[in-house]
Amino acid sequence: MTIQPKGRRCLCGNRGCLETLASAQWLVKIAAKEKGTDTLASTPASKDRTAFTSRDLYLRALQGDPFCRGLFENLGEALGIAMANLIHILGLEGVVLGGGLSRAATIFLPSLEKEFKKRLTLVPPEKIKIRVSRLQEKGGVLGAAGIALERLKKG
Numbered sequence: 049m050t051i052q053p054k055g056r057r058c059l060c061g062n063r064g065c066l067e068t069l070a071s072a073q074w075l076v077k078i079a080a081k082e083k084g085t086d087t088l089a090s091t092p093a094s095k096d097r098t099a100f101t102s103r104d105l106y107l108r109a110l111q112g113d114p115f116c117r118g119l120f121e122n123l124g125e126a127l128g129i130a131m132a133n134l135i136h137i138l139g140l141e142g143v144v145l146g147g148g149l150s151r152a153a154t155i156f157l158p159s160l161e162k163e164f165k166k167r168l169t170l171v172p173p174e175k176i177k178i179r180v181s182r183l184q185e186k187g188g189v190l191g192a193a194g195i196a197l198e199r200l201k202k203g
Contacts, residue, residue, distance in 0.1 A: 049133065051126050069126035072102035072149055075119055079105055083115055106152045117155060124156030128163030131178070136170050142177035146187035153180045 055064025056074075068074050079100075109116035131143050145153060157180075165173045181187045 049130055051129050066126060066130050070123045070130070070149070072147075075102050075105055075123065075149075076100065079116070079119060102149060103151075106155070109152065109155050120152050120155040121159040123149070123152075124159030124161075125163040127156070128160040128165075129167055131160070132164050132167035132169075135168060135176060140176070142179065144179045144181050144187075146181035146183060146185070148185040150180050150184050 049066045050062060050064050051066050051069055052064030056068040056078075057063055058065035058068050060067075105116045105119060109120050127145070134140060135143075149156075157178075161173075161178070164176075164178070168176065183190055
């Protein structure tokens with residue numbers, strides 16, 4: 049889904065895809081390019097490693113690092129735009145956020161909710177439920193397993 053038409057080139061060939069704004073892989077790429085790997089590799093979570101991860105960025109954001117907090121706030125804005133678009137198009141009653149980055153929801157939810165409320169014009173925002181999955185990165189695999197089990201039962 050395109051969020052910023054003139055944004056970064058995505059691996060799919062398009063520009064400004066949600067993937068380039070709200071994924072762990074891209075957060076790390078953006079941080080490395082803008083801040084430098086040496087600075088970010090010095091986080092407590094990355095001892096004995098030369099590379100850093102989205103978890104390192106999250107820990108720095110929790111500690112109040114303004115650059116890292118900004119990364120997660122931008123992520124929240126992008127998700128807010130995407131969610132409002134999907135609700136307008138599909139008529140969804142709610143959204144469940146999952147994946148490893150959902151652990152950082154306490155940081156990005158305020159910017160997500162602000163952008164979501166601004167963009168959601170056809171439905172009152174308070175009617176849409178936004179939840180953070182407790183399954184985090186396991187949600188996709190468990191969901192696929194659930195679908196497979198249902199199909200086996202129908203036989």
